[in-house]
Amino acid sequence: MWSGKRRRDQRTPASSATAATGKIPCVIERGPTTVFASATETHDYFTTEGIRGSVRRVPRARTSTSCVLLVPMWSGQSPHVGSYGIVASVAQEWHARTVSEALEALNSRASGLSENEARRLLATHGPNRLEAKRKTPAIVLFLRQFLNPLIYVLLAATIISVALAHYLDAAVILAVLVLNAVIGFIQEQQAARAMEALVKMTAPRAQVRRDATVMTIPVEEIVPGDVILLESGNRVPADARVIEEANLKVIEASLTGESTSVDKEVAPLPEDTPVAERNNMVFMGTNVTHGRAAAVVVSTGMNTAIGGIATALQQLVDEATPVEKSMRKLSHYTVFLVLGIVGILAGVGIYRGMSPLEVIFLAVAAAVSAIPEGLPAVVTVVLALGMRLMAKRNAIIRRLVAVETLGSATVICTDKTGTLTMNEMTVRRIYVDGRFVHVTGEGYSPEGEFLSDSAAIASDEGTTLGLLLRTGALCNEASLVKRGESYEIVGDPTEASLVVAAAKAGIDKERLQHRLRRTCEIPFESEQQYMAVGYAEETLARVYVKGSVEQLLTFCDKVLHDGHSTPLDDAAKGAILEATEALAAGALRVIALGYADFPASPDKLKCNHFAGNLTFLGLAGMADPPREEARLAIKQCHDAGIRVIMITGDHRATAEAIAFQLDLPKGRTIEGSELEKIGDEDLAKEIEGVTVFARIEPLHKLRIVNALKSKGHVVAMTGDGVNDAPALKSANIGIAMGITGTDVAKESADMVLADDNFASIVAAVEEGRAIFSRLRSVVFFLLSTNLGELIALILAVAVLGKAPLLAVQIIWVNLVTDTTTAIPLGLEPKSGDELAQPPRHPRVGLLYPGNVMRIVFLAALMGVGVFLIFDWAQDHMSMEEARTLAFCTMVTFELVRAFNARSDERTLLSLGLFTNKILLASIAAAVLLQLAVIYLPAGQRAFQTVPLSLERWGIALAAGGALFMVEELRKLVAPRLFSLGKWQPTRAKASRKTR
Numbered sequence: 003m004w005s006g007k008r009r010r011d012q013r014t015p016a017s018s019a020t021a022a023t024g025k026i027p028c029v030i031e032r033g034p035t036t037v038f039a040s041a042t043e044t045h046d047y048f049t050t051e052g053i054r055g056s057v058r059r060v061p062r063a064r065t066s067t068s069c070v071l072l073v074p075m076w077s078g079q080s081p082h083v084g085s086y087g088i089v090a091s092v093a094q095e096w097h098a099r100t101v102s103e104a105l106e107a108l109n110s111r112a113s114g115l116s117e118n119e120a121r122r123l124l125a126t127h128g129p130n131r132l133e134a135k136r137k138t139p140a141i142v143l144f145l146r147q148f149l150n151p152l153i154y155v156l157l158a159a160t161i162i163s164v165a166l167a168h169y170l171d172a173a174v175i176l177a178v179l180v181l182n183a184v185i186g187f188i189q190e191q192q193a194a195r196a197m198e199a200l201v202k203m204t205a206p207r208a209q210v211r212r213d214a215t216v217m218t219i220p221v222e223e224i225v226p227g228d229v230i231l232l233e234s235g236n237r238v239p240a241d242a243r244v245i246e247e248a249n250l251k252v253i254e255a256s257l258t259g260e261s262t263s264v265d266k267e268v269a270p271l272p273e274d275t276p277v278a279e280r281n282n283m284v285f286m287g288t289n290v291t292h293g294r295a296a297a298v299v300v301s302t303g304m305n306t307a308i309g310g311i312a313t314a315l316q317q318l319v320d321e322a323t324p325v326e327k328s329m330r331k332l333s334h335y336t337v338f339l340v341l342g343i344v345g346i347l348a349g350v351g352i353y354r355g356m357s358p359l360e361v362i363f364l365a366v367a368a369a370v371s372a373i374p375e376g377l378p379a380v381v382t383v384v385l386a387l388g389m390r391l392m393a394k395r396n397a398i399i400r401r402l403v404a405v406e407t408l409g410s411a412t413v414i415c416t417d418k419t420g421t422l423t424m425n426e427m428t429v430r431r432i433y434v435d436g437r438f439v440h441v442t443g444e445g446y447s448p449e450g451e452f453l454s455d456s457a458a459i460a461s462d463e464g465t466t467l468g469l470l471l472r473t474g475a476l477c478n479e480a481s482l483v484k485r486g487e488s489y490e491i492v493g494d495p496t497e498a499s500l501v502v503a504a505a506k507a508g509i510d511k512e513r514l515q516h517r518l519r520r521t522c523e524i525p526f527e528s529e530q531q532y533m534a535v536g537y538a539e540e541t542l543a544r545v546y547v548k549g550s551v552e553q554l555l556t557f558c559d560k561v562l563h564d565g566h567s568t569p570l571d572d573a574a575k576g577a578i579l580e581a582t583e584a585l586a587a588g589a590l591r592v593i594a595l596g597y598a599d600f601p602a603s604p605d606k607l608k609c610n611h612f613a614g615n616l617t618f619l620g621l622a623g624m625a626d627p628p629r630e631e632a633r634l635a636i637k638q639c640h641d642a643g644i645r646v647i648m649i650t651g652d653h654r655a656t657a658e659a660i661a662f663q664l665d666l667p668k669g670r671t672i673e674g675s676e677l678e679k680i681g682d683e684d685l686a687k688e689i690e691g692v693t694v695f696a697r698i699e700p701l702h703k704l705r706i707v708n709a710l711k712s713k714g715h716v717v718a719m720t721g722d723g724v725n726d727a728p729a730l731k732s733a734n735i736g737i738a739m740g741i742t743g744t745d746v747a748k749e750s751a752d753m754v755l756a757d758d759n760f761a762s763i764v765a766a767v768e769e770g771r772a773i774f775s776r777l778r779s780v781v782f783f784l785l786s787t788n789l790g791e792l793i794a795l796i797l798a799v800a801v802l803g804k805a806p807l808l809a810v811q812i813i814w815v816n817l818v819t820d821t822t823t824a825i826p827l828g829l830e831p832k833s834g835d836e837l838a839q840p841p842r843h844p845r846v847g848l849l850y851p852g853n854v855m856r857i858v859f860l861a862a863l864m865g866v867g868v869f870l871i872f873d874w875a876q877d878h879m880s881m882e883e884a885r886t887l888a889f890c891t892m893v894t895f896e897l898v899r900a901f902n903a904r905s906d907e908r909t910l911l912s913l914g915l916f917t918n919k920i921l922l923a924s925i926a927a928a929v930l931l932q933l934a935v936i937y938l939p940a941g942q943r944a945f946q947t948v949p950l951s952l953e954r955w956g957i958a959l960a961a962g963g964a965l966f967m968v969e970e971l972r973k974l975v976a977p978r979l980f981s982l983g984k985w986q987p988t989r990a991k992a993s994r995k996t997r
Contacts, residue, residue, distance in 0.1 A: 114215075132303065224302055234291060238289070285308065372792045399752070409771040415649055423627060477546035481511065499622075522607035539605075628663045639920055642836075657696040662692050666693050686713060689709045689713065719736060729759065739754075794865040818928045851983040887957065936948075
């Protein structure tokens with residue numbers, strides 16, 4: 003598809019487009035081909051120039067728009083119907099057209115396109131997406147592995163080797179470089195594929211009308227002519243002309259820079275209306291904040307208004323996460339430290355009489371071996387693969403930082419409905435005519451009775467109960483659908499339960515709505531806590547309202563009792579509030595219903611139309627059973643040192659009853675009205691004792707998050723609505739609902755729950771802790787083995803004046819051990835005790851004091867062990883055999899260290915020898931490679947090794963076994979010997995003791 007700019011009054015170099023049409027043309031330029039099109043709606047053809055140097059007439063059969071340009075898919079091709087593509091909608095003044103004109107121009111209708119039409123248009127227009135960044139070519143990814151100062155050092159060593167005719171050394175170093183690059187390339191590809199899979203899992207979807215049916219499709223499949231359905235919290239998926247709306251408000255800051263919501267309308271606007279004032283249009287990437295609408299799509303993908311700035315968006319660079327940044331810093335510090343040590347090594351070597359060439363090669367090899375140059379890449383790969391594991395447990399990570407932060411969470415603030423509960427609502431009790439009515443039946447089947455004192459009561463339209471059920475059905479956006487022998491709901495479960503209850507009384511919502519005419523509405527918004535819908539009935543206009551008890555009581559001045567309307571006095575209000583408490587105490591969600599009659603329906607329904615004029619009908623109590631897995635997850639949180647706070651818009655008694663059923667720890671309950679009276683400082687003081695927040699509005703959540711953060715907590719907050727976005731962004735970990743969550747909530751969150759289940763949050767915390775533990779194991783392994791190699795070299799050169807390993811052998815050790823075992827260690831299975839550990843303080847990183855002591859302790863044992871064996875060997879065998887023995891001992895030490903590195907507290911037996919099969923396979927491969935170097939003639943020539951006898955191998959294996967047993971016995975005797983600062987900064991501990 004082309005995109006371009008329009009210019010008016012441009013003359014053509016050859017035959018004039020104006021002459022061909024008699025009208026001033028629009029012009030689009032792109033590359034060598036100039037395309038002209040008539041700007042007049044009355045002509046039945048367009049003209050194009052610049053294609054084979056002639057003017058051609060193109061029939062307008064494919065579209066009736068005024069300036070859609072049809073050109074061959076490539077310049078120079080003879081036009082024919084099959085080769086044309088719609089290039090751009092230039093000068094389309096969609097806002098100036100009426101709804102019927104816009105639909106006609108797009109060959110669409112209010113009921114939407116057919117599936118066949120949509121499929122054909124998708125093939126013509128392509129996917130509805132902005133041009134993505136071009137993927138980095140594989141060859142560039144491969145060559146990027148060599149962009150490392152350490153690699154430059156190795157390349158310099160290769161050149162020196164060639165210059166000095168050490169061709170074998172040069173070949174070995176070069177081979178190691180290429181192999182290292184191949185492994186790094188594969189790791190990057192794996193990480194990229196894991197990230198792509200996560201992006202697909204979070205791909206946005208939108209509701210459209212097709213074949214007169216509402217369906218949800220991927221946003222990429224939307225085409226011009228599709229009728230999209232928008233509601234509060236949606237992100238607009240394409241540029242579209244509004245054809246129906248109910249109090250629609252949209253924030254268009256991403257396009258116009260204005261941060262306030264814009265009211266939308268249906269009526270056409272003057273042709274010269276600026277983009278920022280086109281209030282009957284919605285634009286791709288903007289956010290719906292209120293109301294609902296239907297709109298017909300006019301542009302998709304790069305042809306949308308935001309498509310014009312897509313190039314700028316492509317320049318955004320993904321920012322590294324804190325752990326990646328810390329790894330880069332660690333690598334830089336390690337480089338300087340190791341280079342200093344290597345300098346000392348070189349100086350000692352020269353002092354001890356080693357040849358300058360030998361010293362140069364030894365220093366270069368030691369530097370490359372000791373510096374964990376692959377550590378940042380390993381961290382990225384482990385994080386990406388860990389995210390894929392979390393996705394399998396229904397926790398889709400949108401930002402890598404969440405993986406790190408999850409392990410630090412101390413508080414989880416969670417919504418009740420659908421997260422802690424099943425979100426499968428069923429109306430169980432109704433309060434009407436001053437009495438309670440029990441509703442029988444299970445699930446969504448429209449079969450059941452209405453009982454009072456165990457006797458069936460009338461529920462026809464002439465009764466208050468009948469009118470209440472009718473109100474619940476008509477003031478509703480959900481529907482009940484029969485699939486075979488069973489019933490399913492479409493829409494919100496709370497609303498669906500009212501539809502099902504009405505169906506039990508024989509009230510068919512769909513049939514009612516076909517008979518009546520819906521004239522106006524106020525959609526439900528969580529901050530207003532009610533919904534109102536107006537219908538034109540036979541002799542009057544009636545508005546049906548449902549919402550929270552407190553809100554509806556402020557609107558009502560009458561109550562219907564046994565068919566008679568009476569004033570709503572204090573006694574009646576008291577009875578209603580008492581009934582509300584009784585329903586809520588039974589863990590029922592309570593909805594109030596009422597109505598108001600008018601001579602004529604208002605054009606645009608506002609709250610003040612019925613405020614103070616509403617007739618109260620009654621209450622509906624809905625059961626939403628707690629999730630069984632949520633109860634277990636809350637217990638796991640308690641064991642993990644994580645506090646759970648329930649936040650709900652429900653009544654206080656309902657919230658407390660559900661909290662009791664879920665075994666939430668006892669604590670105080672605060673309602674939204676109380677919260678508004680408490681200052682921020684007082685809230686911070688009181689919040690430590692709060693377990694439940696009831697009657698909470700979305701913007702209250704932000705205050706709760708800030709209060710908890712002020713007390714030093716790491717807060718995870720759940721949310722699903724557009725107004726939850728500030729709290730989700732402010733929280734350390736924002737968690738959006740994947741099923742009920744709005745697009746805005748998902749965009750604001752760090753993590754999306756695919757199943758809206760609280761247990762999935764706890765599973766994500768467990769996985770997050772496991773990932774961080776794996777990274778710690780990798781860091782420990784790489785730093786301890788590299789430091790051990792340096793200690794062995796320095797001791798041998800300083801004391802003996804000889805290196806225990808040759809340069810190529812050192813490089814080989816680095817390749818065989820570090821490269822083959824680091825990634826498998828990063829894939830270590832969970833130990834099972836992740837949730838038995840306390841949360842990690844955010845300031846505690848991969849390296850902590852205890853870990854550093856463990857690294858130094860085991861590196862010293864390893865370095866001294868290699869030195870002692872080499873010292874003994876040089877007196878009892880040839881130098882080649884002594885170095886071969888030291889070489890094999892070093893490899894053995896590092897391979898057994900991989901087993902030690904799997905946990906800092908648990909022994910190999912308790913972890914299970916075969917639980918990490920990938921690590922076993924990689925160690926087996928490393929052993930085979932080492933044997934090849936020792937016993938194959940080519941390996942012996944390349945690495946200057948000699949075959950070792952079983953007796954010599956016994957020395958290397960005994961040394962490795964001894965080192966392994968020292969660490970395993972330490973874990974048995976003192977498992978927390980090296981745990982200093984593992985969870986909390988040592989300074990924080992000291993300050994707490996002081997206080």
